[in-house]
Amino acid sequence: MTAHFPLIEAAATPGARMLGSIDALARESAGMLDRPFQRGQYDRLDWLTLTAQHLWPDTPVAIAAARVGPHSLWLPLRDGGAGRARSLASWYTLAFGPIATPGCPEDVRATLLETIARQVGKRFGALALWPLEPEVCAEVQSAFRAQGWIVIARVETAHWVAHTAGLDFDAYWARRGSKLRNTVRRRAKSSPVETQIFDRFDADAWAAYETVYAGSWKPNEGSPAFVRAFAEQEGAAGTLRLGIARRDGQPVAAQFWTVENRVATIHKLAHLESERANSPGTLLSHAMFRQVLDHDRPDLIDYGNGDEGYKAEWMDERRVRHRLRMFNPYCLSGLAAGASIAAKALLRRVAR
Template structure:
């Protein structure tokens, strides 16, 4: 007689974790740099985000596991049963975090269980900024598990497709208006540019001084950016650009380059130097260095729909925002009704 054994599927385990330390223990290295290709999907991004930007906010991290596959959805608790993504204005893309290799069907199972788990903690949750594919997956999971979902546009996201291109090839694809503008300004202004690929204390001090005197609003946490620059410098992914005129630092840009993607995080110039166009000159130098030396497949100009980005980039993409209302919660129902009546976002 031949014995037939039924396949036993792993059970799904779900719990809320209250700290990133617990996540680290649960993940066992699967959210580290050498495993997760995306900067925003790592513990070494989430930890300073919480510690530097939201130090007083409790965390409620949905941790769901099925065998070797796991999901973590990091939420900060804003009180009054409202949760938000553990993200900030520095986070260009928030997403559910999976162990590498988790297949699509298992991801769906894990997301469904996370949506049910979070009903016990929150009446409303706000998730942003999301890639459209991540927004769609989260939308399906929460809508199927007792949540009303409102999906809205959050921000534009500009990219340039640069696979196989050095700077000259990329530059030939730019508009004649941009190329002529850069050429004219190069003739008129004695601006020198330098790109740092490792953390340099003096260069960073210049970056902070420029930012403090620029047209930009007060930075949310220069300490966060300092920590980021040090970490990425140590990893070899930092590209910090400085433009000087007459020996004075007048423009700065913070980029990272990793896994075929160059990301422009922050840039600033002194408003008093506008006539010399140091920001434009530095942009040309940064693009030249990154394209000739790093050869990325994609350049991301961060989130925002500033007109100048269209000159340097090829494609306008979107980031999405999900507002989630727990329909099994009286508070969630009330907030959903108030939003529908007001026809405007109830919370940001």
């Protein structure tokens, strides 16, 4: 194993420290957070770099790092001041958690996570982590509780997926409800659209995406620069799937997907509010699902976080994402943050 990580020195006993920049993380990880080694999109250095640069440019990062033998684990945080920290994530992040070097055994990962919990407690008294998959939530709770932290967990949002291993589009479509299939059939006849799907970044197509988004029901984009930079990055990697639907030459719906490691992820979608009655987004989804299922053949389609009603029509399983609030009772900032949460909970009960 050590030969795979030439720049990561082996440590005989677990050790930890805080890294104060993405550059420091890049140096320490020695390429192990790059695309070839991290299957998870949100576990990669390039994702963390874009998040820090575009979403939290004025917020210090604090990356807890632990190592034993050839194995390392990192917990990327942003320093909120006053002894409080949050996950280095944003509303674009669909899953967050500790990031390990490839091949790290479960028992070693657990040891390193407890080491990180001790290290984090030397600097922060309150920690908020989101969005966590259930198994990640469980391992983080276990590690921090073992180090004396008080942990409050709650389900924060839904997360929808479709299981598509071995399915082409026709087989997938046959499993959808009659309401969705009838809507597509009717709209395709009464309000047809022309669709294009790009697997490389295209400036004109991206301009169409931004036009649709600006005229949609969606709130203002939090960081258009982040979304474009991510699309450019994935276009260069060959994982981008950017769909544009046009009526009479004008863009009316747009979707931004990525496909990688047999997982297709729907990151962004929008249609013009003025076109709502014509369902251009539904017609574009039909085209996107057909293209991805017949050509990319993913095992899973991920519709992201959120419990919007339309997702259930396209997906098979409703999962959840958790939020963790953790307090270190051995420091004033942890006690203060924990007392504030307890007081708010008490007031809510009284108000009922």
